[in-house]
Amino acid sequence: MSRGGTSIPDDEWERFLRESEAGSPGAPEEPSARARMVTRRLQEEPGRPEAWRTYAPARRRGKGWYVFGLAVAVVLLIAVFAAPGRIPGLSDGGGTADTTPLAAESERPDGPPAAGGSDQEPTPAEPFRGSPAERWSDGAAGIHLPQARATGWMSEAEVARALERTRDFLVASSLDSAVLSGEKPEKAIALVNPHQTDVRAYLKRAFTAPDRENDPLLLFSRFRSAEVRPVGDVVRTRGRISFREGEKGAVRVSADVSYVYPVRRASGNDDEVARVIVRRETVVNWDDPEKIVTEPGTFSIVSYKLDTTNGGCDVHDGYLHPAFRVDRTGAASDDGRSVDPYDRSGPIEDRQREDGRCDTATRS
Structure with missing residues (x-):
């Protein structure tokens, strides 16, 4: 179909037909032959396209855990650069001494503290190195x-x-x-x-x-x-x-x-x-x-x-x-x-x- 000698594109006809089916005012009572042809083609397609405003993407599971894991990784990286001696395996000597501060001693302990890192000598910069006093x-x-x-x-x-x-x-x-x-x-x-x-x-x-x-x-x-x-x-x-x-x-x-x-x-x-x-x-x-x-x-x-x-x-x-x-x-x-x-x-x-x-x- 043409208006003033200019052909109307197919996508304009498809939009016009969808509005007509929805009861839009001004829809023609008797579509032209081209309109009937486009209508038949749309009916033969397996499903009608969804409007973009109603598109709902599939929910990505684990997004919260992804964000949490990313935050933890950032914190660990900061900890490594700020205090490498507190990360097992990253101390100067490559040992596995745990330097995490201990909770307060509210009662007598059951035994002596662990001997981890006891082979490391103290230094002026780290005077408690290699001893339980690190913690x-x-x-x-x-x-x-x-x-x-x-x-x-x-x-x-x-x-x-x-x-x-x-x-x-x-x-x-x-x-x-x-x-x-x-x-x-x-x-x-x-x-x-x-x-x-x-x-x-x-x-x-x-x-x-x-x-x-x-x-x-x-x-x-x-x-x-x-x-x-x-x-x-x-x-x-x-x-x-x-x-x-x-x-x-x-x-x-x-x-x-x-x-x-x-x-x-x-x-x-x-x-x-x-x-x-x-x-x-x-x-x-x-x-x-x-x-x-x-x-x-x-x-x-x-x-x-x-x-x-x-x-x-x-x-x-x-x-x-x-x-x-x-x-x-x-x-x-x-x-x-x-x-x-x-x-x-x-x-x-x-x-x-x-x-x-x-x-x-x-x-x-």
Whole structure:
């Protein structure tokens, strides 16, 4: 069909016929021969074409998992470039040591930590490399505090404060940089009940004439700054604080904490890093002032126990004395037991010896 001598394209006729079938106004009552031919051809086709506005593509299953997997892959790539040592198999030595931070120690572990990566030597850049302390927390963050509850003469809020103050004592006695450099731990001593005369006498002798019975290391960590200096400003810790009701309604607080100190020689250009591992169990009473003579904000020391590794064997001058490689070369064996200084699964008294002999550490 033509209008004004111009032929109408087939696709225009097809659209016109579809609109006519739908009842569009103005559709011709009697289509021409060409219209009937096109109509017959459309009827013979297997199906009518769908309008593009109603096209519904098939649903792609797993699209959400695809996006999630892509996001995970991006995160892993970032992690690899940002901290390759935390991805198993990508550390400098190609080992498989797990460096994922551990959850807080809320109770005594069942056994020693795994020995993965223990063949890797510490470096000034990575002073905890090759040891379980790679997964421990920094400073006070590694000392777990339990949920407070009303106990003895104290309310819940008072118990919470007593637990925090006990941890403050541990920080001031074993993590304070000035104390570690050999200064007297004045802040820590200020938290001890001044009316506890036996402890006051011990503290006085410990800092004037230290010996086996009056050794400041029983409560405090100290190095001679002329001998060693710390590597970095981080001490790794792992331990926990617990509490119960004691005698005369006191709140008895027990702390069992291990500290790892990386140090280097104070003089020379030697890059060797030595680690000193100290574990202490300290028990204190927050006494009822109506029953025990005390001062507000202070506690009474009940007991203290110490176990050290590479801190100097049978030396009681008030300082830790780490041994370096040259110090150990050719040294005679003491034929002591082999112990793992990172094993916190047993009580500290199992590690203490009365014969004065030194044990051999299985790792440092």
